[in-house]
Every structure is written in structure tokens, then in C-alpha cells.
Amino acid sequence: MQWVQHNKIWAGAAALILIGAYAFYFVNSNIAVSMFSYAWFLAVPLVLGAMVGVMGERSGVVNIGIEGQMLVGAFAGFFAAAATQSVVIGVIAGALSGIAMGAFLAFSTVVGQLDQIIAGVVINIVATGITSFYFESGKTIPRGLPNFDVPLLSDIPLIGPVFFSDGPIALFALIIAFTLHFMLFKTRWGLRTRAVGEYPSAADTAGINVVALRLFNVTVAGTLAGLAGTYLSMEATSTFERNMSSGRGFLALAILIFGAWRPLRALAAALFFGFMQSLASQLQASDVVNIPQQFINLLPYVLTLVVLAAAAGRVRAPGAVGQPFVKGD
Amino acid sequence: MSEHTAYTEGPKVPARGERETLLEIDGLSKSFGTVHANKDISLRVDRGEIVALLGENGAGKSTLVKQIFGLMTPDSGTIRIKGDTARIKDPKDAIRRGIGMVHQHFQLVPVMTVAENLMLGHESTKGGVLDLEGARQMVRELSARHKLSVDPDAEVEDLPVGTQQRVEILKALSRQVDLLILDEPTAVLTPQETDELLGVMRELASGGTSIVFITHKLREVLAAADRCYVLRQGEVVGGVDDLTHTTTSDLASMMVGRDVVLRIDKAEATPGDTVLSIKGLKVKDDRGLPAVDGFDLDVRAGEIVGLAGVEGNGQRELVESIAGMRPSVAGSVHLGSKDITKSNARDTNNAGVGHVPEDREKHGLVGGYSIADNLVLNRYDEEPFAKGFIRDFGAVRNHAVTLREEFDIRSPNVEAPAGSLSGGNKQKVVVAREMSAKPQLLMAAQPTRGVDVGSIEFIHRRIVDARDAGAAVLLVSAELDEILSLSDRIAVIHDGRVVAELPGKGADRTEIGRLMAGDSDAGSDSHSPSH
Ligand SMILES: Nc1ncnc2c1ncn2[C@@H]1O[C@H](COP(=O)(O)OP(=O)(O)OP(=O)(O)O)[C@@H](O)[C@H]1O
Ligand SMILES: [Mg+2]
Numbered sequence: 137m138q139w140v141q142h143n144k145i146w147a148g149a150a151a152l153i154l155i156g157a158y159a160f161y162f163v164n165s166n167i168a169v170s171m172f173s174y175a176w177f178l179a180v181p182l183v184l185g186a187m188v189g190v191m192g193e194r195s196g197v198v199n200i201g202i203e204g205q206m207l208v209g210a211f212a213g214f215f216a217a218a219a220t221q222s223v224v225i226g227v228i229a230g231a232l233s234g235i236a237m238g239a240f241l242a243f244s245t246v247v248g249q250l251d252q253i254i255a256g257v258v259i260n261i262v263a264t265g266i267t268s269f270y271f272e273s274g275k276t277i278p279r280g281l282p283n284f285d286v287p288l289l290s291d292i293p294l295i296g297p298v299f300f301s302d303g304p305i306a307l308f309a310l311i312i313a314f315t316l317h318f319m320l321f322k323t324r325w326g327l328r329t330r331a332v333g334e335y336p337s338a339a340d341t342a343g344i345n346v347v348a349l350r351l352f353n354v355t356v357a358g359t360l361a362g363l364a365g366t367y368l369s370m371e372a373t374s375t376f377e378r379n380m381s382s383g384r385g386f387l388a389l390a391i392l393i394f395g396a397w398r399p400l401r402a403l404a405a406a407l408f409f410g411f412m413q414s415l416a417s418q419l420q421a422s423d424v425v426n427i428p429q430q431f432i433n434l435l436p437y438v439l440t441l442v443v444l445a446a447a448a449g450r451v452r453a454p455g456a457v458g459q460p461f462v463k464g465d
Numbered sequence: 466m467s468e469h470t471a472y473t474e475g476p477k478v479p480a481r482g483e484r485e486t487l488l489e490i491d492g493l494s495k496s497f498g499t500v501h502a503n504k505d506i507s508l509r510v511d512r513g514e515i516v517a518l519l520g521e522n523g524a525g526k527s528t529l530v531k532q533i534f535g536l537m538t539p540d541s542g543t544i545r546i547k548g549d550t551a552r553i554k555d556p557k558d559a560i561r562r563g564i565g566m567v568h569q570h571f572q573l574v575p576v577m578t579v580a581e582n583l584m585l586g587h588e589s590t591k592g593g594v595l596d597l598e599g600a601r602q603m604v605r606e607l608s609a610r611h612k613l614s615v616d617p618d619a620e621v622e623d624l625p626v627g628t629q630q631r632v633e634i635l636k637a638l639s640r641q642v643d644l645l646i647l648d649e650p651t652a653v654l655t656p657q658e659t660d661e662l663l664g665v666m667r668e669l670a671s672g673g674t675s676i677v678f679i680t681h682k683l684r685e686v687l688a689a690a691d692r693c694y695v696l697r698q699g700e701v702v703g704g705v706d707d708l709t710h711t712t713t714s715d716l717a718s719m720m721v722g723r724d725v726v727l728r729i730d731k732a733e734a735t736p737g738d739t740v741l742s743i744k745g746l747k748v749k750d751d752r753g754l755p756a757v758d759g760f761d762l763d764v765r766a767g768e769i770v771g772l773a774g775v776e777g778n779g780q781r782e783l784v785e786s787i788a789g790m791r792p793s794v795a796g797s798v799h800l801g802s803k804d805i806t807k808s809n810a811r812d813t814n815n816a817g818v819g820h821v822p823e824d825r826e827k828h829g830l831v832g833g834y835s836i837a838d839n840l841v842l843n844r845y846d847e848e849p850f851a852k853g854f855i856r857d858f859g860a861v862r863n864h865a866v867t868l869r870e871e872f873d874i875r876s877p878n879v880e881a882p883a884g885s886l887s888g889g890n891k892q893k894v895v896v897a898r899e900m901s902a903k904p905q906l907l908m909a910a911q912p913t914r915g916v917d918v919g920s921i922e923f924i925h926r927r928i929v930d931a932r933d934a935g936a937a938v939l940l941v942s943a944e945l946d947e948i949l950s951l952s953d954r955i956a957v958i959h960d961g962r963v964v965a966e967l968p969g970k971g972a973d974r975t976e977i978g979r980l981m982a983g984d985s986d987a988g989s990d991s992h993s994p995s996h
Binding site: 322323324326327328330331334337338339340341342344345455463 | 534536557561576
């Protein structure tokens with residue numbers, strides 16, 4: 137309730153959106169459920185990607201390699217599952233490959249003090265290279281990750297079928313966004329992470345190990361990127377294609393900014409992007425408007441530009457983002 | 466080291482040598498490139514002692530204490546804490562060994578609240594959730610106990626430097642420590658707050674805490690310290706084991722190596738035309754509350770007007786508004802005949818306003834730029850520093866070399882980044898830049914913050930010279946002594962308004978003190994209305 141008082145605008149906007157969504161639901165429940173489900177389906181990798189960004193940037197490390205980390209996750213997950221014929225091993229492999237990519241970014245920038253942008257570019261290039269080079273066509277996995285109903289929650293009208301009848305990674309994305317938000321603003325880890333990302337020398341003089349915290353956060357965030365990739369190749373589809381992440385990692389960065397580096401706002405922003413895309417395909421499918429497919433596909437990117445232009449100047453990045461932490465001597 | 470310290474007051478403490486040695490430094494050296502910041506320094510601090518470190522700007526005081534706190538690693542030498550010579554790896558290690566520090570360059574997270582800053586690093590949690598209410602309570606308690614008032618929920622970046630200073634001190638006091646290092650804790654405190662802090666220090670010391678105290682205000686050394694060491698160019702050049710018979714001028718000459726005039730002589734002012742004219746100005750603070758509320762003041766050419774007031778009465782907002790850094794909501798500001806009410810910072814500067822901001826790190830300097838570039842930040846695109854749109858680096862360099870000499874900025878060269886300068890030398894860079902532009906109006910907020918006695922003398926002299934050359938000077942300072950010794954006229958600000966104007970000559974400290982506290986009957990009547 138205190139939150140409502142302090143965030144009147146956000147609370148108001150959330151209430152309006154909810155009312156709008158339910159109004160739509162009561163007018164036409166089938167279309168509403170299918171449109172919102174598709175929006176969430178599209179938003180899942182964006183949410184996970186944005187959380188990778190939150191963890192890194194809140195502790196002062198820019199991660200423009202989310203795209204590459206996702207791609208490797210998709211690749212490793214799919215081919216591990218194909219080789220072992222076990223989706224569980226696939227998911228684990230996807231997550232582990234994300235950790236490895238996260239650790240590379242963490243150690244090269246935090247310990248090696250490699251420029252963070254350059255490290256991210258390296259990740260993206262290497263990811264494209266590896267996943268194309270070792271790509272084998274014709275592999276299959278036994279099945280994709282199954283959808284399931286969460287007891288009770290899946291019975292809620294609209295929200296239930298949209299959020300609580302999906303696969304495990306989608307559910308995980310939802311949980312992680314709330315968890316991360318709570319952890320960032322309510323726990324010791326969160327306070328320290330924010331301090332390290334805003335003003336590392338203040339954290340250092342308060343006895344916090346800046347280097348260790350950055351290493352930890354960036355590495356662990358890699359897991360989320362790996363899972364985002366695994367979602368693409370094993371939950372949303374059950375196939376791997378070259379360049380499968382197709383810009384979602386970068387879109388996640390835009391969402392991170394639009395979401396003002398706050399997990400729940402980023403979740404909302406990701407849903408908004410998903411919904412816009414879902415709306416575009418709905419319009420296309422129902423022949424309401426006749427726009428060439430290419431323009432429809434452009435929509436998310438145009439929206440990114442518009443949204444970022446609107447957000448610019450209104451939101452502020454963590455103070456120390458992009459800067460290596462150097463001691464006094 | 467044979468002389469015993471004489472204790473004139475306080476509880477009976479065992480004589481030196483009988484007490485435990487808490488900190489012992491032996492042969493410590495540290496250099497940055499060619500600069501020997503510390504050379505073969507040896508000193509000791511016993512339990513329950515207050516030891517002052519004195520020295521000119523750049524003498525190496527901060528460098529020394531940063532090594533004790535694990536922020537820098539010595540090139541050679543040992544630091545022994547309670548007999549333990551193990552290297553102090555980082556601040557975490559220092560904290561573990563019972564060391565606390567107030568940093569000259571505040572170590573506060575700007576976007577966090579006071580309570581969050583205080584709890585950082587030793588957070589208490591309830592079931593995994595940060596106990597913010599507990600932290601607020603801790604701020605309130607500490608703040609009441611030490612009479613350093615702060616709002617636990619204020620965001621640090623919205624606070625004036627004086628309040629940030631209080632937060633920085635409270636942060637150090639919130640942890641139990643055996644050795645407390647205070648690097649210029651009083652630079653922007655008011656005299657009353659300073660007295661409170663000195664009281665707190667003595668209390669802590671009699672409870673067994675050892676204190677290393679760095680300050681440029683010699684009065685404080687005599688009031689609080691048991692002993693002192695004097696540093697010059699990185700070396701310990703002397704010290705006093707018993708400060709009872711020492712005077713401030715003794716200390717000043719030990720530091721600077723010559724006699725220092727602490728009181729300035731100046732001729733009677735001959736004010737000319739009105740340069741700055743402020744009428745009914747209203748400005749809001751960061752939270753949108755009125756800070757400057759119907760402010761009227763004229764400053765004429767050739768006079769120094771001192772603005773006295775308790776911090777937080779609108780001084781900061783007033784200065785920022787005149788400088789074009791903060792919009793006003795009503796009223797006008799004229800520079801001569803020119804209306805600068807709505808001018809931005811750059812236009813105001815070009816119109817002839819020089820501004821020494823209270824927060825040098827944030828508004829005064831670009832830490833990553835060279836000293837030379839910082840010295841022309843206000844004029845880099847003008848002749849002779851640029852020809853057309855091409856910068857003339859030769860001219861910039863020559864200018865810097867001259868100013869460095871003149872203002873005694875201690876640095877290896879003018880190409881070094883301004884961020885690597887010692888605190889007082891950063892201040893000199895800002896003052897040198899603003900004064901060298903020969904502004905019509907010089908607006909100086911805390912112009913001698915963190916500057917050593919020799920340089921204070923020099924800066925004061927230069928401000929008077931600028932006045933004699935016809936500049937109008939508006940001086941804002943927490944230091945009442947500075948206001949009293951420099952001002953030709955004193956305006957007292959309270960609640961965003963001028964409540965009294967009086968001539969500088971013969972102004973009475975206590976009367977001004979009363980006016981600052983909002984007692985409008987001060988001077989005329991002794992029984993004020995009850996409030
Ligand atoms: N990080 C650094 N890089 C390069 N030079 C430095 C650095 N820190 C300090 N110095 C230099 O070391 C010398 C001592 O600086 P220090 O900050 O210890 O002086 P100080 O005695 O604290 O002065 P002040 O009274 O002005 O605070 C100065 O010449 C300064 O320029
Ligand atoms: Mg210093």
C-alpha cells in the first residue's frame with residue numbers, strides 16, 4: 137500500500153491496463169487470451185535478457201553481449217539435448233553455457249579491465265561464429281519443453297491461461313523478474329549491488345568487495361541469458377536455426393533502459409513490446425489492414441527507437457556503468 | 466620522544482609509554498610517478514589519544530591515512546595496528562581491524578538515502594529483508610546524540626555539502642572502532658557543529674578510541690588534539706608533544722615554514738555602481754519547496770558583501786540561481802543593466818559572473834581533464850585560448866603554468882589530471898580559474914574550503930585585490946570568521962530572505978549569530994519572542 141502512495145502514476149497505469157485487458161477479455165475472451173498469450177510468448181526471452189542487463193548494469197558492468205549469450209544458450213541447449221536425447225540435460229547445458237559466457241565477460245572486464253563494450257562485441261562475434269561453424273542440420277530433440285498448468289493460479293481468468301499455463305522457462309522468467317526486483321531493493325545483496333554500480337569507491341570504503349560482487353553478478357546473470365536461448369530452441373520451438381536470437385538481446389537492452397533498470401518495469405516494458413508485435417500479427421491475420429509483412433516485422437524496431445527517444449533524459453543509468461573499478465594507486 | 470604529554474583536563478590517563486600503542490608507522494613511503502607523496506614517515510598513536518596531522522595542501526596527509534585504511538598500498542615501510550604488521554589489503558580488512566575513516570572526498574552513494582548510506586556494509590536484516598526502519602532509527606539516534614542533524618530519508622545527492630559532511634561523519638560514528646581517522650571533517654561544518662564534533666572526539670578518546678585528525682583549522686588542533694605531527698612535502702618535519710603552550714601562529718609557521726598573517730589588512734571600500742541587483746527572487750529547492758523566498762540584495766562594484774547564515778537557509782539555491790544553474794520562479798537578477806534572471810550557466814558566465822561553487826568535485830572540476838584544461842573551462846573557446854574554432858594549446862599551457870605558480874597549485878605539471886590533485890589544490894584550481902577571468906561579479910561559496918593557512922591568506926588577499934580592482938564580490942561561507950574578516954557589508958539570510966544588513970566593520974559575532982538563528986530582535990532587544 138505504501139508502494140501505491142509512492143508510485144501513484146505507475147499504480148494508476150497498471151490499474152488502467154488491467155481494466156483495459158479485462159474489458160477486452162469480456163468482449164472476446166478467445167481473441168484476448170490468444171493475443172495476450174502470444175505477447176507473453178514473445179516477451180519471455182526479452183524479460184530474461186533484460187534481467188541479465190539489470191544484474192550486470194546495476195553492478196556497473198554493461199553487457200551488450202546478451203545477444204551472443206542467448207544464441208550460445210540456444211545452441212548448447214539444443215545440441216546437448218539432441219546428442220543425449222534428454223531435454224533436462226539440454227536445459228542444464230544451456231544454463232551452463234550461459235554461465236561460461238557470463239564468466240568470460242566478468243573476468244575479462246572486471247579483472248582484466250578489458251573495455252566492456254569491446255568484451256560484449258567479442259561475445260557476439262564469437263557466438264555467431266561458433267554456432268554457425270558447429271551447426272549441424274537434421275538434428276532433432278525428443279520433444280520441446282512441455283507446457284503445464286500451475287494449480288489454482290491457472291484457473292484465474294485471463295491471467296491464468298496467459299501466464300500460468302506455459303512451459304517451465306516462461307514461468308521461471310516471471311518468477312525471476314519478481315524475485316530480482318525484491319532482491320534488488322529489499323535485500324543486503326541488492327543494496328550492495330546498487331552501491332557497487334553507482335559509486336564503487338563508496339562501497340569499497342564501506343568494506344564491500346567490489347570486484348567479487350561484480351564477478352558474481354555478471355557470471356550468474358549469464359545463466360539467465362543461457363536460459364533465454366534455451367527457451368528459443370527448446371520451449372518456444374524445438375529446433376535450432378542459425379542466428380536464432382535475431383536481435384532479441386539488443387531489444388532486451390532497450391527494454392532495460394525503458395524499464396529504468398528496474399526489473400518489474402522492464403517486465404512491463406517487455407510485455408508491451410510483445411503485445412505490440414502480437415497486435416501487429418493479429419491485424420495482419422484478420423486482414424483488417426493490409427500492410428506488407430516486412431513492415432509488420434519492422435514494428436518492434438521502430439517502437440524501440442520511439443520508446444528510447446521518449447525515455448532518453450527521463451531515466452538515468454547507474455552512475456558507474458561502463459567504468460572499471462580502479463583502486464587509488 | 467622523551468617528553469611526556471601533559472594532560473590539562475579530563476579523566477586521569479596513564480602517561481605515554483604506559484599505554485598500549487595502537488598504531489605505529491615505520492619508514493612509510495609512497496610515490497605517484499615522480500611525486501613523492503610520502504617519504505620515510507614514522508609515527509605512532511597510542512590508545513585514547515587524539516593526534517593531529519598538519520601540513521600544507523599536497524603535503525601527503527590524505528595519502529598517509531589512505532594507506533592506513535587500506536585504500537592504497539605503501540611502496541615500502543610498515544603499518545602496525547595493535548602490534549600486527551600484516552599488510553592492510555583493503556578497507557574491508559581495515560574495518561575488520563577496527564579502523565574507521567571520514568574521507569576528505571565523501572564516500573557516499575548519491576542516489577541513495579542517508580539511512581541506506583549509513584547501513585551500507587554493515588546492514589542489519591530481518592528474515593533476509595533489509596531493516597530500513599532500523600537504519601532510520603539509527604540515523605535519528607546518532608544524529609540526536611552527536612547534534613549533527615540530518616534527515617534519514619533525504620537522498621544524498623540533494624543535500625548541500627555541509628549536510629553531506631555530517632552524513633559522512635555519522636557513517637564513521639555508526640561503527641564501533643578503535644582507531645578513527647578524520648580527514649578534514651570540519652571543512653564545511655559551522656562553528657557550532659565543529660565544537661560539537663570536537664566534543665564527540667574527546668568523549669570517544671576518553672573511552673579509549675584513538676583518533677587521527679586532519680584539519681587546516683589550527684584552533685581545532687589546539688582545542689582537541691593531544692599531540693600533532695607536521696608534514697611538508699611528504700616528510701614529517703616536526704611535531705609538538707604537548708600542545709598546551711602552543712599558539713596557532715606557532716603551528717602555522719611550522720607548517721608553511723614562514724610567518725602567516727591570519728588577519729587580513731584591507732583599505733576602506735569605495736563602492737561604485739551597483740553590479741548585482743536581486744529583487745524579490747524566489748527559488749525552489751530540489752523537492753520543490755521554497756528555498757529562496759523574496760530575496761533582495763544589491764552588491765556594488767568595489768565591495769565585498771558577505772552572506773552569513775545557517776546552512777540550508779537558501780544560500781545554495783540562491784547562488785545556483787544567480788549562476789544560471791537553477792531556475793527561479795519569481796523576481797529578477799540584474800548584472801549591471803543586463804537581465805540575467807533567465808540566463809543559463811554559460812551565458813551568465815559570459816556576462817561576467819565568476820562562480821566558485823560549494824561542491825568543487827561536482828560543479829567545479831572535470832576530474833579526468835588536465836589541470837590546464839580545467840583552468841580554461843570557462844573560456845576555452847575564447848581568445849587567446851582558441852583561434853576561431855581551433856584551440857591554442859600553447860596559450861592554454863602558458864596560462865596554466867602562470868596560474869599554477871601564482872596560486873601555488875602543488876602538482877608535478879599542468880598536464881596531470883585534476884582528479885589526482887589533493888583536495889586543497891583542487892580548490893585552488895577552481896579559485897584560480899574564476900579569479901583569472903576577471904569577472905565583474907565574483908560569487909564565491911566556501912572559497913577556502915580545505916585550503917591550508919598559507920593559501921587562505923593568499924586567496925583572501927586576492928579577493929580583496931579583486932575588490933580593489935573594481936569587482937563586486939558576493940561571499941558565502943559557513944566560516945563566520947571568514948565573513949567577518951573579509952566583508953565590507955554583511956547580509957544575514959534566514960529562511961530564504963535577507964533579515965538584516967550591517968556594516969562589516971565592527972560587526973559583532975554574537976549579534977550576527979542571533980540574527981542567523983532567526984531572532985529578528987537581535988541587537989535591539991534582549992528578550993525575544995518565545996518560540
Ligand atoms: N591518485 C593520485 N595520483 C597521482 N598523484 C596523486 C594521487 N593522489 C595524491 N597525489 C599527489 O600526492 C600528493 C599528496 O596528496 P595528498 O592528497 O596526500 O595531500 P594532502 O596533504 O591531503 O593535501 P590537502 O590538504 O590539500 O588535502 C599531491 O602532490 C597529489 O597531487
Ligand atoms: Mg587531503
